[in-house]
Amino acid sequence: MRSTLFIIVLLVVNSPLFSQGSANFSVITIRENAIKVGDLLAEITRQSGADFTYNSLVVDSDSVLSFKVKKATLEETLDLLSEKIHVVYTIVEGQIILNFEKKVEPPKYFTLSGFLADQSSGENLISATVSVNGTGRGVFTNEFGYYALTLEEGEYTIKSSYLGYQDTQTKVTLDQNLKKNLLLPPAAIGLPAVIVHPPLEDIQNKKQLGRLSLRSEELNNLPEFAGESGLVKGLQTLPGIKMHSDGSSFFYTRGGERDQNLVIIDDAPIFNPSHMLGFYSLVIPDFTKDIQVYKSDVPASMGDRLSAIVSIRTKDGNLKKGGFSGALNSFVNRLSLEAPLVKERSSIFLSLRRSNYEWLYKNNAENIDLYFQDFQFKWNYKVNQNNRLFFTLIQSGDVFENRAGPVSGVRWGNLASTFRWNHIFSSRLFANTTFYTGNYAYKLQIPPNYWQSQLSMFSFKTDFTYYSNTNSIANFGLEMQAYFNNPGSISFDPTVDLLPEITNNYSRKTAFYYQASHRLTDRLKLNTGARVTIWSNLGPKTYFGFDENYNVNDTINVTAGIYNSFVNADPRLSLQYSLDSTSQLKLSFGTYHQYLQLISNTISPFTAFEVWLPASPNIEPQFASQWAINYLKYFPIANMEISAAAYYKKFRNQIDYEPYSTPYLNPLLEGELRFGTAQSYGLELLVKRDFGRLNGWISYTYSRVFRETEGINDGLTYRAFQDRPHDFSLVLNYQLKKRILFTANWISQSGSTFTSPTGFYTFHEQKVPIYGERNNDRLPTYHRLDVSWQFTLNRKPDNKYQHSLVFSIYNALAHKNVFAVKFNKLLQDGYGPKIGANVLSDQQLSPSQIDLVRFFPSLTYKFKL
Incomplete structure (x- = not known):
């Protein structure tokens, strides 16, 4: 027994290749600056006892290399050898086999793209979610319902979701770029769409803060x-x-x-x-x-305003079947029509609206015309899978006329149109090219003369969206605009030279922009962008130079061409972090410039006499910078979200007015403008529930706005007109019964500021007010409760003909909401009518408050076919 054990130990000690692992105990030292591969292999064999097996096509034994190891194991030596001569090795029964190095194929990526639309109408859905089921990878559809999702080759389940629609799941195999249009069926529920259950998507894909x-x-x-x-x-x-x-x-x-x-x-x-x-x-x-x-983190493709952009996308029209809807009321009637022109390819949407106040006054005032009207039209056409055309036309007008009076009335209106071309260059590159116009004009008629003003623009914009991959999307483009502005002119008998001439303004704006969204990690998202704008004033034009006391010191006449320009770059930056699957935080910063300004030295809500002036040698572009932080928390069980935002804004080149300035028919108007700074800060809270029998939202805002203008308020800081610290709103929808919906809207906010007299003195037997600090007073707090009941008349929710009655009460509590305070004289020691302050009297001035609407009910019949 002992002799057998001795023989086994002797064989193990004298056989280094007895097992695969025994060679690893060899210690190898080689120091060669230049050695042939064949000689190197022989040296490794000599020191380790390991034999090599290879094909001459795999290893070139005559090639020379540098090889240095010191007291290395066989495994460490072979790892270095593999790296040097680009081979892989395996040890099989004591033999080291060298073979070609396996090449790792890089993963292949393909793009799934297409449009997401309403299954019943073919209407493309905006900001819907398209995601890989069970992951955080996903995208939103753009403003035209287009999406692009770049993924590795493989099989996926794609989930599509949108508020008010049923989620759908689609299985796809990505082995090439794939175009797939997705359809979402409307949620099959008899309640109004506002309470339809939304998809419970990952919060990272569901919400866009700011x-x-x-x-x-x-x-x-x-x-x-x-x-x-x-x-x-x-x-x-x-x-x-x-x-x-x-x-x-x-x-x-x-x-x-x-x-x-x-x-x-x-x-x-x-x-x-x-x-x-x-x-x-x-x-x-x-x-x-x-x-x-x-309100913050405004996309670089949009501008140029300092506060907010409200972007409205209109309906394309049903591509599958026609529809007719409307609302009839004692005061306003509207009708809408949508229909396919070519089924699945082209459709129109048409809306008409007109007021109906004639029955209130015609019997007693037949010379009065009081009405407004709207015409809104949309056409779209799918040329093919890569091209689509749209045309939108908006026309509105208001008429207030008394043909029997010395001033017959006023008219104003808007005209806007858009022609748009969507083109898909590739699955990752989407382009939108737009020609659009906007026009606002108003006219005060004083027969046979009139005063009028107008602001018009024509624009070309081409915008590109590049879906680089699932984690990166870039948006870039060019926008060019031409402006015509008549700041106000009046027509009189041409033979009478009574009024100064006000020259028109011609301007041009060119903007370049780029913005990119990067998902750095599963939780961290970065948005970067910039907008570069070139503003030019064009001749012919006559304008004036002013000295430090705002007196005219020069008159400049320029011919056609550019006589003044501004170039500004506005960066945009935001960082969004997901704290967990239901909450996220976002920090943003941006700067903004504005090149058109509304000139009006009145706070009355009724004036239509608006003067728009462009940035010019005397009016620098307005500027604002804003820091904002947003937080959102979503509660899936309660189907509720809570969001909060805090911001700080700094303004420059803010316009105020010399006391008693005249903005109309004044060629020296720019000399009556005063420029200063402003700052605002605030906290905004929102609690929202989108669905359920009880739904709606509650919002609260605390904010302050202060201004500082040289020559105004002795150069001291003062409150702006819109400084209203507290603002509370409640919108509540409650489904009382299956066919009865109750809605309430409560608004409460601090009153606006105004300047009230601090005293009076007598001058030529006339009481003259003395004013102190600008905006030293505040109107009473504004409160308003509006309520409505909507009664669905059809018993079955799937009836082809849908109709309902809506009973509403505006200001249901009849609260007196003051919008202005006037100071009038009291005759006869306080008895008798109040008369305007132009009456010569030593009677004391007395304030009176003016409000508009208390308790206004209405009944509307709505239908849809």
């Missing part, structure tokens, strides 16, 4: 004023957006002026979106498909 959205269903469900709900009333319920007053479509965003917001419909600007002195807005809810509100 941007607010409104859907046409949400606008339609808001309580109506005299038969119509509107865009501006919907915007006023969102945090950070403040209304002017009753009877006004003006709104203010994060401390900016009213002209620092831009409303665009299919990219065409709407310079005055109001009707009936602000009680209505020209945007018809039925005509809209998607409304996006940008």
Whole structure:
């Protein structure tokens, strides 16, 4: 037994290649600056006892290399050898086999792309989610419903989702670039679309911080004023957006002026979106498909405004079947028609609206005309799978006329049109080229003369979106605009030279922009971008130079061509971090310039006499920089989200006015403008529930706005008109029964600032007010409750003919909301009528408050076929 064990030990000690692992105990040292591969292999064999097996096609034994190891194991020596001569080795039964190095094929990537549309109508869906099921990889459809998702070769389950639609899952095999149009069926539920259950997607794919959205269903469900709900009333319920007053479509965003917001419909600007002195807005809810509100981190492709961009995309029209809808009311009627021209390829959408106030006054005032009207039209045509054409036309007008009076009335209106071409160059490169126009004109008629003003523009824009991969998307393009501006002129008898001549303004703007979105990690997303703008003033033009006291010191006459220009670059940067699957944080910074400004030294909501002036030698472009931080938390169980935003904005070149300035028919108007700085800051909170029997949102805003202007308020800081610290809104939808929907809208906000007299003195027996600090006073707090009940008349939700009755009450609590304060004289020691301050008297002045609407009910019949 002992002799057998001794023989086994002896064989192990004297046989280094007895097993595969025994060779690893060899110690090898080789130091050669130049050695043939064949000699190297022989040396390794000598020191380790390992034999090599190889083909001469694999190893060139005559090639020379440098090889140095010291006290290395066989495994370490072979690893270095493999690296030097580009082979792989295996040890089989004591033999080292050398073979060709295996080449690792790089992964192949292919792109899945196409359009996502409503299954029942063919309408493309904006900002819908297309993602790989079970992962965080996904994209949003763009403004035309296009998506592109680049993935490694393989099989995937693609999930598509959109609020108000059923989720769909599609299996695809990606072994080549694949074009696939996806369809989503509307959610089969009898309740209004506003309470349809949304998809519970990963929060990283579901939300885009810094941007607010409104859907046409949400606008339609808001309580109506005299038969119509509107865009501006919907915007006023969102945090950070403040209304002017009753009877006004003006709104203010994060401390900016009213002209620092831009409303665009299919990219065409709407310079005055109001009707009936602000009680209505020209945007018809039925005509809209998607409304996006940008208050911070504004895309570089959009501009140029300092406060907010409201981008509205209109419906394309049903590609599969015709439809007819409308709303009838004692005050406003509207009708909409959509129909396919060529099934699945071309369709139209048409909306008409007109007020109906004649029955209120015609019997007693037959010379009065009081009405507004809208015409909105959309046409689209699918040329082929890579090309699509769109045409949009918006026309609106208001008429206030009294043919029997010395001033017959005023007219104003908007005209905007867009011609658009979508082209897919490749699955990853999407292009949108647009020609669009915008025009706003108004006229005050004083027969046989009139005063008129006009702002017109024509633009060309080509925009590209490049889907580099799943983690990176770039957007870049070029925009060119030409402006014509008549700041106000009046026609009189040409033989009478009574009024100064106001020359027209011609301007041109060229903008280049680039923006990219990068997903750095599964949780971290970076957006970078910049917008470079070149603004040019064109002749012929006569303008004036002013000295430091704002007196004219020069008159300049220029001929055709560029006589002044500005070049500005505005960077955009944001960083978004997902704290977990249901919450995220975003920090953003951006700078903005504005080259058109509205000149008006009144805070009245009723004036239509607006003067627009371009940036020029006397008016530098307005500027703002903004820091913002956003937080969002989503609660899947409660189907609720909570968001918060804090911001700080700094403004330069903000316009104010010399006391008693005259903005109309004034060739020296630029000399009455004063320029200064402003700053605003605030906190915005939003709690929203999109679906369920009880749904809606609550918003609260705390914000402050302060200005500082040389020559105004002794150069000291003062509150801006739009400084309203507190703003609270509640929108509540409650499904009382299957066919009864109750909606309430409560708004409460601090009153606007105004300048009130601090005392009076007598001059020539006339009481003259003494004013102190600018905006030293504040109107009473604004409160308003609107309610509505919607009764669905058809018993079955799937009936072809859908109709309902909506009963609404505007200002249901009849609260007196003051929009102005006037100081009037009291005659007869306080008895008798109040008369304007132009009456010579030593009677004391007394303030009076003016409000507009208290408790206004309406009944509307709506139908859809």
